[in-house]
Amino acid sequence: MRYSPGYKEKKYAELLKTSGRVLKKNGFAATGVDALMHAAGMTSGAFYSHFASKSDLLLSIVTSELTNSQNLWASNPYDSAEEWIDFELDRYLSLQHVQHPEDGCMLPALSAEVARADLSIRERYEQELSKGHSILTQRLGDEHLAWVFICQLAGSILIARALHDENLQRSVINASKFFLKNALASKRGMAS
Amino acid sequence: MRYSPGYKEKKYAELLKTSGRVLKKNGFAATGVDALMHAAGMTSGAFYSHFASKSDLLLSIVTSELTNSQNLWASNPYDSAEEWIDFELDRYLSLQHVQHPEDGCMLPALSAEVARADLSIRERYEQELSKGHSILTQRLGDEHLAWVFICQLAGSILIARALHDENLQRSVINASKFFLKNALASKRGMAS
DNA sequence: GTCTATAGGCTGATAGAC
DNA sequence: GTCTATCAGCCTATAGAC
Numbered sequence: 359m360r361y362s363p364g365y366k367e368k369k370y371a372e373l374l375k376t377s378g379r380v381l382k383k384n385g386f387a388a389t390g391v392d393a394l395m396h397a398a399g400m401t402s403g404a405f406y407s408h409f410a411s412k413s414d415l416l417l418s419i420v421t422s423e424l425t426n427s428q429n430l431w432a433s434n435p436y437d438s439a440e441e442w443i444d445f446e447l448d449r450y451l452s453l454q455h456v457q458h459p460e461d462g463c464m465l466p467a468l469s470a471e472v473a474r475a476d477l478s479i480r481e482r483y484e485q486e487l488s489k490g491h492s493i494l495t496q497r498l499g500d501e502h503l504a505w506v507f508i509c510q511l512a513g514s515i516l517i518a519r520a521l522h523d524e525n526l527q528r529s530v531i532n533a534s535k536f537f538l539k540n541a542l543a544s545k546r547g548m549a550s
Numbered sequence: 551m552r553y554s555p556g557y558k559e560k561k562y563a564e565l566l567k568t569s570g571r572v573l574k575k576n577g578f579a580a581t582g583v584d585a586l587m588h589a590a591g592m593t594s595g596a597f598y599s600h601f602a603s604k605s606d607l608l609l610s611i612v613t614s615e616l617t618n619s620q621n622l623w624a625s626n627p628y629d630s631a632e633e634w635i636d637f638e639l640d641r642y643l644s645l646q647h648v649q650h651p652e653d654g655c656m657l658p659a660l661s662a663e664v665a666r667a668d669l670s671i672r673e674r675y676e677q678e679l680s681k682g683h684s685i686l687t688q689r690l691g692d693e694h695l696a697w698v699f700i701c702q703l704a705g706s707i708l709i710a711r712a713l714h715d716e717n718l719q720r721s722v723i724n725a726s727k728f729f730l731k732n733a734l735a736s737k738r739g740m741a742s
Numbered sequence: 743g744t745c746t747a748t749a750g751g752c753t754g755a756t757a758g759a760c
Numbered sequence: 761g762t763c764t765a766t767c768a769g770c771c772t773a774t775a776g777a778c
Contacts, residue, residue, distance in 0.1 A: 361761055369761080385666055388579035390753060402754085404762045412754065459665075465709065470662050473651075473711035474577055480714040487713070502725035505709075506702070509726055513705020517657065517697075519665035521679070522672040533694035534701055537733075544736070553743055561743080582771060595774085596744045604772065 370408050373398050374422040377415060382423075382467040383460040386416055417479050420472065423464035424486035431493060439497050440542065447538055450511050451531040456518045465508070466515040503545065510534055562600050565590050566614040569607060574615075574659040575652040578608055609671050612664065615656035616678035623685060631689050632734065639730055642703050643723040648710045657700070658707040695737065702726055 376398040380389055391412055392402045409415045430449075436442045449455075455462045465487075472483050487508075494504040514534040518527040568590045572581055583604060584594045601607045622641075628634045641647075647654045657679075664675050679700075686696040706726040710719040 366761070383666075385579055385663060387577055388663075388666070391755085392752085400761095401763060403756085403764070406755070407761055467662060469708050469712040470659060471577060471580075473708075474575075474580070477714065480712060484713045484715060484718065487709075488718075502721075502728065505722045505725040506729045509705035509709050509722065510698070510702050511705070512709055513701035513703070516661050516665075516708060517679075517701050517704060520661040520672060521676045522669065523676060526676065526680075529694075530697045530701065533697040536694065537698045541729075541733070558743070583773085584771085592743095593745060594772085595746070598773070599743055 366408075373408055374418060378419050378423050378426075378464070379460040381416075381419060382462065382464055386468060386471045413476060413479070416472070416475060417482055419468075420464070420479060420483050421486055423468075424483070424490060427463055428490055428493065431490075439499070440546070442497055443542055444539065447511075447535050451514060451535040453524070453528060453531070455515055456527050456531065459519065462515070463512070465512040466519065469512065498542070498545075500545070503541070506541075507538060510538055558600075565600055566610060570611050570615050570618075570656070571652040573608075573611060574654065574656055578660060578663045605668060605671070608664070608667060609674055611660075612656070612671060612675050613678060615660075616675070616682060619655055620682055620685065623682075631691070632738070634689055635734055636731065639703075639727050643706060643727040643730075645716070645720060645723070647707055648719050648723065651711065654707070655704070657704040658711065661704065690734070690737075692737070695733070698733075699730060702730055 373394075377394045380394055380397045384393075390402075391405050394415070395402050395405050405415075409418065431446065434442050434445050436445050450463065459467045469483075472479055491501070491504050491508065494507060495501045498504050498507065511534070514531050518530045521527050521530065565586075569586045572586055572589045576585075582594075583597050586607070587594050587597050597607075601610065623638065626634050626637050628637050642655065651659045661675075664671055683693070683696050683700065686699060687693045690696050690699065703726070706723050710722045713719050713722065
């Protein structure tokens with residue numbers, strides 16, 4: 359074998375990373391296998407030594423991207439629930455996130471295409487997103503509120519990205535941020 | 551001329567309607583001109599007597615779909631702000647809406663692709679969505695809250711559609727519905 | 743205005759050399 | 761494991777008959 363052991367695993371991980379970036383930026387249906395492999399410095403023929411099909415790639419991307427997001431949450435330096443949430447809201451609801459989908463969360467970028475994809479992909483998405491929902495439920499102390507947060511976060515970035523004016527983008531994400539922080543504060547007020 | 555006057559306008563309106571349905575269901579990039587025209591009972595050659603390009607169609611769809619949504623709001627039978635909003639929340643945050651994107655709002659279905667489209671399309675989207683935002687601001691009495699509602703609504707349908715389990719879809723939209731109704735009630739409590 | 747036919751390019755996927 | 765070469769099929773868009 360001319361390739362060292364572990365090489366394939368390393369290339370696979372690299373492919374998931376670069377493909378994830380391209381897909382979040384340009385969309386799944388709009389992106390060809392050629393473009394994906396070019397972004398990784400390879401040619402399209404090599405794609406099929408890593409993935410059975412383009413749809414198999416989406417399945418893998420759903421897993422890796424949502425796992426990445428959970429790892430990002432784990433890097434949050436704060437312990438107290440309020441500070442932890444505030445930190446995540448500031449990170450998610452930012453102009454940086456609106457304007458750089460390739461570095462951001464897959465939910466606003468790819469959920470609409472996941473919704474149109476095969477059953478196996480939607481099941482994987484559900485499974486991985488449920489893990490994120492559990493983590494958020496622990497922090498918020500309320501499983502319904504956790505869904506509300508997820509939908510508000512993804513929806514805000516989705517809408518803000520489709521707008522052209524940067525000031526309007528800012529209005530949208532700030533309105534959501536202020537509202538979610540308030541919702542959290544008033545919930546705490548109720549609990550105490 | 552072998553076609554009656556007004557024929558082209560009628561066909562154009564019909565094309566916008568059928569194309570809107572197909573695009574919301576299957577996505578813009580994933581749908582070919584052939585499929586769009588087939589849905590209208592025509593062949594692809596005729597497409598270009600109505601639209602300059604496929605991207606020109608998206609521009610027109612953004613207008614017609616968002617205008618349709620505003621017309622739907624105008625059909626709301628209630629006068630009082632609270633009843634008006636409740637009616638819209640029940641209509642938007644329904645399993646019917648989750649499971650039939652072709653009959654629903656364009657925001658959760660097509661916003662991600664609008665975000666990747668030409669400047670002219672994003673400008674049109676911004677212009678039309680701003681009209682909707684104004685209407686909602688009048689009903690809610692708060693322009694920030696109006697953006698929050700729009701993002702929560704679109705985000706909830708976006709996420710629910712990508713999930714597989716119907717019970718989980720129900721959980722998501724009910725959590726959002728309950729939360730938004732509560733937010734409105736507590737705002738009214740503050741105002742009084 | 744709609745049709746068929748067609749152009750040229752890109753798509754997902756496979757076969758075989760290295 | 762990656763490459764080049766290749767396939768059939770689909771894509772957007774145009775030309776010309778009716």
